[in-house]
Amino acid sequence: MIGDHRTHAAFSARAMIRAALAMVVALWPVLAWAHAEQGRAAGFLAGVHHPISGLDHVLAMISVGLWGAQLGAPAIWLLPVTFPVVMAMGGMLGLLGVHLPGVEIGIIFSGIVLGLTVFAEWRPPMGLAAAIVGCFAVFHGHAHGVELPAGASGLTYSIGFVMTTGTLHAVGIGIGVIHRWGWGRLALRASGACVTTAGLFFLWKVLA
Amino acid sequence: MRWGLLRAAIASAATVPMIPAVASAHLVNTGLGPFYDGISHLTLTPEDLLPAIALALLAGLRGAYAGRLALFIFPASWLIGGLAGLAWPTVGTAPVPIAVGFILLGGLVATDANIKPSWVVVLAIGLGLFHGYLNGAAMSQARLGALGLGGIVAALFAVVALVAALVVALRPPWTRIAVRVAGSWIVAVGLLLLGWSLRAA
Known part of the structure; x- marks a missing residue:
């Protein structure tokens, strides 16, 4: 019971x-x-997704991290800081409708040139390295700005794609840790060659 | 110190014209009452949360004294601005000044600007009054009243306390660099928000 x-x-x-x-x-x-507001999560997710939607973007951003890791301090943090800020300036131009010629070619060349710098383990003065990265970042940012989806929340979209861009740089820096070993230096240079090859392939696709 | 406070007061008063003619009415309704609506508003609204985090990062970078000043002055200013918004509400948006605030604060964090604590106070007062006013106006329209504002200020106090204390406690050099990188991200978001706002205008 x-x-x-x-x-x-x-x-x-x-x-x-x-x-x-x-x-x-x-x-x-x-x-x-x-919620009184709608579309914010969609805007954030669109922003997160946009930088990883094209391999040309992804390779260039990871290459920035790789190059920074090769160069060491302060480039290891200065380059990944330069890229998102200048990219945002480019994005602002795109949002404002300012025409920038050759954006697609600029993005492709960013992969080719950044891959070459990693391959050659080139060590220019810090200012020149930042200028190179910043110059290409304008093209990437402009593409992001122009392609902002209609109706998306501009702020959450921006947060999403700045976070993704920074994360891609961090991935590059993380991979670049292997630079401390001899085999790692060779592997990094090989990855730079791969990025350049991919960039040339994209260029051929665009021009063909 | 007296001159520093006087300069801080003058600079804070100069931020009053930044208060827009129209304010943003954006609120989240949790169904748990106005106090929790206020808490969730801050945590779910990047327009308010990001500058709060940026100010806390800046205050933390400038040391424990600046952090303590920001901890109490920032929420108090937000509260005063909120009460003003409740009393004299207007409805609309003010994304451009918000974006400029992102760029300014993020830039100061990214460059690890060696500003005096009195300037942290100036920024805390200006930012608090501005965002508080926008929140108060929105609260008034949503009929959440002072209790909702109290929720925002309580959440703000917690955010500033946690973030500023974390940054003050950071010791390894790379962690300070990580904070500066976070500042650069806030600058980037601010630039994009500015472009988006100008395009919408």
């Missing part, structure tokens, strides 16, 4: 938990959609 009572009590407790969970699930959409 006592056992039955305990079984019944345990069953009731389980039933109550299930009912509570069902209630939470039932209420969830109401809480989630009770």
Whole structure:
């Protein structure tokens, strides 16, 4: 009898938990959609996705991190700081409708040149390295600005793609850690050659 | 110190004209009451959260004293601005000054600008009054009142305390660089927001 009572009590407790969970699930959409503003999450996700939507963008941004890692401090953080800021300036130009000729070619050349710098392990003065990275960042940013999807939240879109861009640089820096070993230096230079080859392939596709 | 405070007061007063003729009415309704609506508003609204984080990063970079000043002056200014917004609300948007604030604060963090604590106070007062006013106006329209504003200010206090304390406690050099990188990201977001705002205008 006592056992039955305990079984019944345990069953009731389980039933109550299930009912509570069902209630939470039932209420969830109401809480989630009770926002005065809409489209923010979509804007953020569009921003996160945009920089990784094209291999030409991805390779160039990772190459910035790789080159920074090869050059060491302060380039390891200065180049990845320069790129997003100047890219945002380019994005602003794109948003304002300022025409920039040869954006697609500029993006492709960024991959070719940055890949070559990694391949050659080129060590220019810091200012020149930042200028090269910044120059190409304008083209990438302009493309982002022009392609801002209609209706997307500009702010959350911007946050999303700045975060993704920074993360891609961080991936490059992370890979670049292998530069401390002899085989790692060779591997980095080989990856630079691969980036340049990919850039040449993209160029051929555009010109063909 | 007295001259520093006087300069801070004058510079803060100079930010008053930045208050726009129209204010942004953007609110999140949690269904949990106005206080929690206020908390969720700050945490879910990047227009308000990012400058708050940027100011906390800047205050933290400038040391414990600047961090303590910002911790109390920033929420207090936000509250005063919010009360003004509740009393004299207008409805609209002000994205350009918000974007300029992003660029200014993010730039100061990214460059690790060696500004005096009195200038951190100036920025805290100006930013607090401006964003507080926008929030107060929105609160008034949504009929959340002072309780909603209280939720925002409480959340703001927590955000500034946590972020500024974290930055003050950072010791390895690379962690300070990480903070500066975060500042550069805020600059980038501000530039894009500026472009987006000008395009919309």
